Amino acid sequence: MSKLPRFGVWALVHGSRAALQDPAEPYDASWTRNKALVLEAERLGYDSVLVAQHTINPHDPSLDQLEAWTASAAxxxxxxxxxxIAAIKPYLYHPVVLAKMAQQIEHISGGRFAINLVNxxxxPELExxxxxFAEHDERYAYGREWISVVEALLRGEAVKHRGDNFRIDDYQLRPGDPFRARPRIYVGGESEPARSLVxxxxxxxxxxxQPHDDVAGLIADVSARARPAGREALRFGLSAFVIARDTHDEAQAHLEHLFELAELDKPLRERQKANTDPHAVMHQTFARSARVGSNGGTAAxxxxxxxxxxxxxVDFHRAGIELFMLQFQPFEADMASFAHEVMPRVRRLLDV
Structure with missing residues (x-):
């Protein structure tokens, strides 16, 4: 693990992360906004951007939804x-097609592209x-076979594969990756099949x-698992919604304000809950504490x-977190203040 953590931001692919009806941050999931946000994040010194994949808005199908892979190429x-980092749901793309798309974006970016495998x-998006929409463990079995094909193709190998879901006969993609062995692969999910897959x-x-001790336990569990021969040690990222202010009271006041705004979205959240796989560990984890933001949000x-x-x-970093994938609201303003106020403090605490 590097001495310094890396910091990334979530692209606003389906609008605001904490509350959709915030007067200070009107709903906007457009390409224009996301382009400006990512260019500003790069200028401010952020290391990564995660572009989540949905084809229809998971909160309200009538709302805008940025498409992950075309946006990532741009x-x-x-x-x-x-x-x-572009998220990918395996059922939406055949592995041969997706591998070629990933390889092309790797070339466009000059070796800065990564896949985030989610299941x-x-x-409704699939149905x-x-x-x-297969059952939870079946989706992970499909995803495991899928990524085994994609990974081999990204390495430039000639793939012959006979599996439960795919039959591939001597398939090889060219040109290969001139920058590294293949793009980086991130994996999400905290169930037992997800841990095995990652x-x-x-x-x-x-x-x-989620809280520090819970994260440390997850890291210990997966770090102890066997890895294929020759593969580097697994690294870890954490999603978190940040509210950082001059004083504790100011931060708490903004948190309470976002909780109030989030109540306006309650009908949408209930609809989303009804559309969610009840076996998804992610949502079971979220139910343990009040929070705002997605993917755990302020629970960290x-x-x-x-x-x-x-x-x-710094505490999370010392427990093993290398990359912090962050959310804010208002996003652009708080993203800037985090870069100016928090990043230098982290460097000083780590004496770098």
Whole structure:
């Protein structure tokens, strides 16, 4: 693990992360906003951007939804330093097609592209398309076979594969990757099948926001699992919603304000809950505590004055978190203040 943590941001692919009806941050999931946000994140020194994949908005199908892979290709051409991580749900793309797309974005970006493998939780997205929504463990079995094909193709191998879901005969993609062996693979999910999959195929495990001791336990569990021969040690990322202010009271006041705004979205959240796979561990974890933000949100505890937030980040980093994938609201303003106020404090605490 590097001495310094890396910091990334979530692209606003389906609008605001904490509350959709915030007068200070009107709903906007447009390409125009996301392009500007990512370019500003790069300028501010952020290391990564995660572009989540949905084809229809998971909160309200009538709302806008940024498409992850076309947006990621465009971002690859527009940026020069930031890592671009595109989420992928295996049922939406055949592995041969997806591997070629990933390889192309790797070339466009100059070796800054990564895949985030997720196995889907939103039923309507797949059911309404006629794809079908398999049971939890079946989705992970499919995803494991899928990523084994994609990974081999990204390495430039000639793939012959006979599995439960795919039959591939001597398939090889060209040109190969001139920058490294293959793009980085992130894996999300905290169930037993997800942990097994990331140990076998992942480079970085994305953990949803939750308290420090819970995160440390997850890291210990997956770190102890066998890895394929020759593969580097697994690294870890954490999703978190940040509220950092001059004082603790100011941060708490903003948190309470976001809780009030989030109540306005309650009908949408209830609809989302009804559409969610009840076996998804992510949502079981979220139910343990009140929070705002997605993917664990404020459950990671990055709420407080600048010094307190910096100290908590250092604690997570020392427990094994390398990449912090962050959310804010208002996003652009708080993203900037985090870069100016919290990042330097983290560097000082780590004496770098």
């Amino acid at each position: 971002l690859a051409a527009l940026t020069s330093r930031i890592e671009i 889907a939780w939103n039923r 309404r398309a006629g794809i079908g 140990a076998a195929h992942g480079d970085v495990w994305f953990i949803n926001g 505890g990055l709420v407080g004055d600048y010094d307190a937030v910096a100290r908590r980040i």
